[in-house]
Amino acid sequence: MNLDYNVTQPNNGSTPVMLVTGSAKRIGAAIVKAAHNQGYRVIIHCHQSEQDAQALATQLNHTRANSAVVIVADLAIVEDSSALAEFIEDIMSTFGQLDVLVHNASRFYPSPLGDIHHAQWDELFLTNAKAPLLLSQALLPYLKEQKGCIVSLLDIHAHDKPFSNYIVYNMAKAAHRMMVQSLALEMAPEVRVNGVAPGVNVLPEANSDQAIEAKQQRSIINSIPMRRIGHPDEIAHSVLYLVGAHYVTGEIITVDGGRSLTLAGSLV
Template sequence: MPHFKQNFRNLSYANITTAPVMLVTGSAKRIGAAIIKRAHEKGYRVIIHCHHSQQQAKALATTLNKKRDNSAAVIVADLTLVNDSQTLSQFTQTVIETFGQLDILVHNASRFYPTPIGGIENTQWDELFLTNAKAPLLLSQAFLPYLKAQQGCIISLLDIHADNKPFSNYAVYNMAKAAHRTMVQSLALDMAPHVRVNGVAPGVNILPEADSDQALDSTQQQYIVDSIPMQRIGAPEDIAHSVLYLVEASYVTGQIITVDGGRSLTLAGGYN
């Protein structure tokens, strides 16, 4: 059985416009939602993908559809669907049938947690590589014919720690994001000249949620701010701005924009 479902209101082919369509994985909240909002402001039709955050996704779509009718849709799906070719094909068709086309695919969905050496388990490897490497690759492949038809693009959300400056105790996550970074560069070659592929590498652009097991206290947050040349935490909107730049930069492919307030200039890896 398919692991996904659609939620949208009054959608019919009679209502479809010529506005380009963007799908953002993991976009019910935080950075993903900021990308969706920015794209919608620029006139794009948007597909909000989520797995567990259905309430937030539906609320976001409702808000956007009030601003412009039939411009936002929600698709609920567990990205483990990429492990089954038939389910992946059904998901792909569901996305395309939502608005009749796909112009931009943004890989934002990601799992992030520590995997200290000595305690790494196969399930952690599978989960972190699924969201941060395998799903982006197989989704890109599945949507290639539709993106090619629109002369579209793919944009991946990466991490400054994936570029030779690994984060301590996050070996599996670091490896998965490094694989994703190489995917961007590889697909930029393999999909040219019809589809552009680029990436955005955030630094500290959003803090862990206050009620999460990785929440930071005020002292930790101040330490982070002090380490950033711009002397402030970034915002999801900073990432969204760069994503939309790459969408519109028709002669840019295979590039990764670092959006970190200068943090990578001082980063030595580890916790520094």
């Protein structure tokens, strides 16, 4: 997909820098590639997909030297103030500035009523709410310096249309959605904060604990007015729009092919 948004140069005239959490593959990688194509230097964060992240960075650096780096970290580092401080130092030592922070890292799996336990709560709230908030807070001084912005990847199920059997995930994403709106108020006017809420824009990997059966996949596709799964590039397009939309803050763009218009709250 060709994105026509122009890179906005920071106050110091240097090439802007974008950090995307969980960006070794899938939607995160699409955002990284789209931003890099528009001239950004990119920080690719990953936890368990270092091989994919390094391959992506190699590809981008082959196109433009010294334009992509990889940082490997478990976002549980936000639980420890010294570990978080070290992580922030690692981020800022890559290119010396940060213009855009994209919260993409997320865990997604069912937690049906009657089988909800503390480990699910801790993991889903960590990746989908706690880490985005504490990373935003820690990186705020650097984003303010560049008059930068934050974009969060949310979910159409975070507002009024809960996913059946995904109670904890729904709650965590709803918290993240409120974070976007709260931080938009708190961080203005120096830093803008917005969100993108995908529908079915990429299916879970077949061999993962998030996998969806083929029959269920067909039912989902049939429930989407556009009659297809969305593309990661379509999410990247909306992210870059929000990065360049300098009078937009506190907004959440739905990118779901019309699915939320017909959604009853279940997987189908």
